[in-house]
Amino acid sequence: MHIDDTDPAKVLAEEGLLRDLRSQMHRFASLQLGDPQLAEDAVQEALMGALKNARSFGGRAALKTWVFAILKNKIADTLRKRSRTVEANQLVGDGEESFDELFDERGYWHAAERPVHWADPESALHDKHFWRVFETCLDHLPGRQARVFMMREFIELESREICAAADITVSNLNVTLHRARLRLRECLENHWFLRGELSYGGSSR
Amino acid sequence: MNCRHATRLLSEAQERELSLSELASLKFHTAMCVGCRNFGRQIQTLRKISRAYTLGAGMEEPEKTEGRSGDGDS
Numbered sequence: 001m002h003i004d005d006t007d008p009a010k011v012l013a014e015e016g017l018l019r020d021l022r023s024q025m026h027r028f029a030s031l032q033l034g035d036p037q038l039a040e041d042a043v044q045e046a047l048m049g050a051l052k053n054a055r056s057f058g059g060r061a062a063l064k065t066w067v068f069a070i071l072k073n074k075i076a077d078t079l080r081k082r083s084r085t086v087e088a089n090q091l092v093g094d095g096e097e098s099f100d101e102l103f104d105e106r107g108y109w110h111a112a113e114r115p116v117h118w119a120d121p122e123s124a125l126h127d128k129h130f131w132r133v134f135e136t137c138l139d140h141l142p143g144r145q146a147r148v149f150m151m152r153e154f155i156e157l158e159s160r161e162i163c164a165a166a167d168i169t170v171s172n173l174n175v176t177l178h179r180a181r182l183r184l185r186e187c188l189e190n191h192w193f194l195r196g197e198l199s200y201g202g203s204s205r
Numbered sequence: 206m207n208c209r210h211a212t213r214l215l216s217e218a219q220e221r222e223l224s225l226s227e228l229a230s231l232k233f234h235t236a237m238c239v240g241c242r243n244f245g246r247q248i249q250t251l252r253k254i255s256r257a258y259t260l261g262a263g264m265e266e267p268e269k270t271e272g273r274s275g276d277g278d279s
Contacts, residue, residue: 067261099209106207109238118243131258185251
């Protein structure tokens with residue numbers, strides 16, 4: 001290990017690392033803010049904040065966790081401030097998605113779509129391939145669903161904060177989160193958990 | 206209660222406390238419906254996954270290269 005991993009200023013000064021970190025942060029922020037410029041501002045501020053409050057770290061992973069925590073706060077601030085200025089139209093709109101492909105006409109799961117048991121989700125968290133699947137699934141959500149889902153689950157805003165920020169009603173929020181969760185879990189199941197079953201459990205028939 | 210409605214309530218339970226009558230009908234449904242039971246567990250897992258993601262899990266540690274970085278496998 002040729003650089004001092006415990007000094008954040010030094011770690012952040014390492015060119016490759018900073019570039020990678022920045023691009024991860026930028027991706028994370030633009031997904032949620034839906035605006036590259038706002039995202040860039042948030043990333044800048046978060047990095048400045050990190051450098052200003054430089055203290056010792058137990059290594060790069062800890063530094064990254066900390067920088068992302070700062071970024072999350074910046075994004076939350078931006079989302080709260082932005083309330084009602086943008087995207088009321090974008091947000092209410094993809095209305096009629098009935099999920100007929102998931103549920104039959106009586107509203108029960110189609111047999112093929114019924115959620116299955118997910119084996120060992122904990123270990124997925126340590127698998128970098130899993131995270132690639134997760135990001136791809138997020139990318140496949142309609143934009144408004146993705147943003148509302150991320151406001152709730154990534155930035156951990158409360159319902160009323162999201163409603164204010166996005167200028168939507170609570171019932172609209174609930175519908176949107178329901179849809180996002182239905183889609184995301186289906187995507188993860190099809191592209192991760194079911195594949196695991198298939199490759200590890202030859203005895204299931 | 207059907208599965209569309211049950212999953213909707215299970216989803217809302219992540220944002221608010223359900224009423225007693227909502228909980229009762231939900232329990233009644235999930236007692237018989239393995240799909241919705243799994244759905245309920247999965248959206249809690251989704252929350253855990255999301256928290257882990259925002260803590261930087263899954264964002265790959267840059268490789269510790271000697272002085273040069275990121276020139277891929279060209």
